[in-house]
Amino acid sequence: MKATDIKKVACAATGVIGSSWATNFAMKGYPVNVYDISEEKLESSRIFVEKNLNYLKEKGLLTQQQVDDAIANVVYTTDPEVAFHDVQYIQESGPENYEIKKKMLAVMEEYAPADAIIASSTSGLKVSEIAKDAKHPERCVGAHPYNPPHMIPLVEVTRPENASEESAQCAYDFYKLLGKEPILLKKEALGFIANRLQIALWREATELVHRGVCTVEDIDRSIVFGPGLRWALIGPGIGFQLSGGPVGIEGLLHHLEPSWNLWLDDMADWHAFPYETWPADVQKGIDEEKANRDEYYGQTDDEIIRYRDDALLQLLKIHKKL
Ligand SMILES: NC(=O)c1ccc[n+]([C@@H]2O[C@H](COP(=O)([O-])OP(=O)(O)OC[C@H]3O[C@@H](n4cnc5c(N)ncnc54)[C@H](O)[C@@H]3O)[C@@H](O)[C@H]2O)c1
Structure with missing residues (x-):
């Protein structure tokens, strides 16, 4: 067909x-x-x-x-x-x-x-x-x-x-x-591409909150006001290319190799989410985050959906996807 x-x-x-x-x-x-x-x-x-x-x-x-x-x-x-x-x-x-x-x-x-x-x-x-x-x-x-x-x-x-x-x-x-x-996709993969990336990020987010480094709200803010802004436009690959300046992503990878490998060594590598406590803990963190949100960004789920969709339409226009 x-x-x-x-x-x-x-x-x-x-x-x-x-x-x-x-x-x-x-x-x-x-x-x-x-x-x-x-x-x-x-x-x-x-x-x-x-x-x-x-x-x-x-x-x-x-x-x-x-x-x-x-x-x-x-x-x-x-x-x-x-x-x-x-x-x-x-x-x-x-x-x-x-x-x-x-x-x-x-x-x-x-x-x-x-x-x-x-x-x-x-x-x-x-x-x-x-x-x-x-x-x-x-x-x-x-x-x-x-x-x-x-x-x-x-x-x-x-x-x-x-x-x-x-x-x-x-x-x-x-x-x-x-x-x-x-x-x-060239071959089948559990979680496809984007969900594997999301879950890799979410594992590290869980680790950071459990180590007491930051709150659930800090995780969201770090993405929304940081790399998320770039990712919505150019993706992490081209983002690194530009961060490398004249040496591009190849030069950036060489330059940051010692740091990146140190981070990798320190990052979460466990293979099961801590389900006994984590869902309730993270819900509490999200409820606190919602209460702290400025009215402009929406506080209830319905308001946040409205804020998200209004902004999404603008991004889609930029991407010529409307
Ligand atoms: N929620 C998300 O963000 C999201 C994103 C992408 C993909 N998905 C995937 O989409 C699928 C649906 O997710 P969802 O979030 O819409 O779930 P949902 O729980 O909101 O909806 C599931 C629906 O399936 C119906 N259902 C249950 N048994 C059925 C049956 N035997 N025959 C027909 N209908 C039946 C239920 O009545 C319900 O309306 C899942 O495979 C999920 O992984 C979800």
Whole structure:
């Protein structure tokens, strides 16, 4: 299948990510079947999708007509036959759990056309494992978005060993058509690229807080007002290139070798997060951070989302991604 053959899409599961994907496909003019196992979830998804579309209208990115058309183009259903029988592309965004994703895949395969692509939003499970017992593993790929997928361009596309090159290429081309910034990984990797980087950073953040070097709030501020500003524009690689001045990244790496190796020696190298205490501790740190935030940056989760999305739109304009 080619990306241009895709005329109708299904979103399998409609939590945070599935609803945002549904927004994305609908705002780009695709009819979307939204599927979940409970009517209640579908209703909250409908509210979320309409809220997203109205926000984009308020920001001048969609007309009222486009919003009305997008809303009319979305069908919400708990019936898998209705959801999958006539689509060419399925974006699966079910819970991050092998057993549930395998069960969902079996349901999708029962009702979807045999050549429909099934793309999993998994944050980093192996799609080769999810699709191990599939009838048509060749059409199962990974397509990991970043939250919220209707705004963040990155989609990490993976081709598991049991999938065809054609399916992965079709998924990649489809996201390009949607205006996303897909990356086609050369081989499967748990956590793909961006989540491995995030977790490496988060391990060190955990270590620093546990050693008493800084607070959770300090971690966020160090990124937001430091490297995060650069990373949003040029990435860490080009960032180091520029930090090297005339000697570039090659010279910088030689120059900083003694320091970097000392830091590496001192940094966290444990292999399991301290789950007994850390989730509650970090939540406390985040609650304190939220209370300390200036009103301008938003204090409640809803206010922070608004602040994030308003600013994201400006960054996306700079990147010519709107
Ligand atoms: N939240 C994020 O920031 C994020 C980012 C990128 C990728 N992801 C990935 O996207 C996927 C979904 O994450 P989420 O945060 O949206 O989860 P979520 O918990 O918000 O939503 C999961 C949805 O799956 C539904 N569901 C459960 N069992 C089902 C079944 N058998 N059939 C159909 N639907 C079923 C639930 O009703 C719920 O609506 C996960 O694989 C996750 O790793 C999440």
